[in-house]
Amino acid sequence: MNRTHRQITAAKVLTATILIVFFFISVAPFFLVWSAAFKDKAELITNVFGLPSKFHFSNIQKAWVQGHFGTYYKNSIIVVIPVVVGTILLSITNAYALAYFRIPAKELVFGLILLGMTIPMEVVIIQLYYHLMKLGLLNTLTGLVLAQIGMGIPFGTFFLRGTLKEFPRSLIEAAEIDGAGTFKVLTRILIPMAGPAIMTLIVFFFTWTWNEFLLTLVVIHKDSLRTLPVGMAFFQGRYVGDTPLIAMGASLMTLPIIVIYILLQKYVISGITAGALKE
């Protein structure tokens, strides 16, 4: 071991200590909630910090059936799939048109779409409520899905337009000379090439939709149609004091997000940095 190496080690020890402290701050609440989810009420009062002495797997069933988490789960899935698929399809066609075609007032259209990225949800919901009521879509999952697609289109269009613009034009021209129509160019050439960007968007839109709260709170009032976040908010009001059940609900609800994040974190992190820095 030479001297410079040892010098670096001292700084590294300090760095490691700081990082480990923050590691605990970030991760401890997850650990506490997961272990609380399997305790009974009595044990949680005497033993907050340790693992459960006995795992109460019946909590899963209690949250799922009595706590209506089964219903909320079903609704969340019914909403998230069409939102992710719909937003991405409509964003791709938007991006394709805006990146490659001559369109009257193109700058204005793109500007209006970009505006959507900064419009806060608060401004939308006041009138969206009455708007959906008139269309007969208030208190329906269809209304919720359509509004969420509308909310996602600006970012999707912006993100994919940037991706498509980076592809060499010659590639498309070559395909056109071979007689490929615009639809073929889009589905056979551009979409496969945009694979990683689309993957990133899938993760984004899945997370956003899965976690969306304010919009759902306003649009859905029937308990049988609530998605997980709104269901959770009402659930904690109904079961005040039953922390294990609330913790179980929280664990069940976040499980898919955490699994997706750990499996696909390459796309999440690269997407977030690219998305934030490209603006």
Place this chain on the structure above:
Amino acid sequence: MLYLLPGLLTYTVFILFPVIQTVILGSMEWNGMGAKKFVGLQNYLELFSDPIFFQSLSNNAVLVLFIMVLPTLLGLFLATIIELNNFTYRKLFEVAFFMPYILSLVVVGVIWRWIYNPAFGVLNQLLNRVGLSSLGRAWLGDSQTALASVGFTGTWVHYGFAMVIFLAGYRKISPSLYDAVALDGGNGWHKFWYVALPSLTNEIMVVSVYLFINSLKTFDLVYVMTKGGPGYATNVLSLYVFKNAFQYNRNGYAAALAVTLMLIIFTITLVVTQVRKRYEQNS
């Protein structure tokens, strides 16, 4: 053109159209049922004499400290010590620090409500363990600590996000620049101050603006943790919009509040975009 139609239509019908209606509603009085009455700028004038509006605005300002300033500084600090020490297990920390950010804020609020609970909460139990039980209190029920407690939860959510962006920024810096500093006898601090900080200006601006807007839009956390209470101690603008529109049936006033919030966000975005443009031209 045909390709643009479906996407543009969905966006216009469900987002743009309601937004325009809200802007118009800002100059009306409407309880949601009867006839709308045009009142000009009256709703906006009322804002200036509404103490709850100013309280909410100042609460949002405190949240800017917790959700923008602290996470940005912490994120920059952590990214820097990881990068300059060439730390090996960085991936592990990157994943762990970022984890709170992907959670639903409702879940985050529920978890932290339990942590702050006065009777059996984690924080008070922890204080008891280390013999500081006198510091224990009803964190969210006490108007002295409620806002800071919500704010700290916001810091917990966002600092990892900031760190990840800064780490990505660090990756673009050429190592030869550090070597030049080392050659001139510079230490780690010099590397940070003369090389890293100027190179990260863009990232710092992006993170700050994004988190600034996030702090202004805070809703889920406050709704779940305190509903704006005790009193109006943690009331924020977007919660006040929600209450006016869906609880007090004052739609016109809610619209004026929402439009004000939107204008603040537009102004900030516009100013920063201009500053960035000028900055990019100079460098």
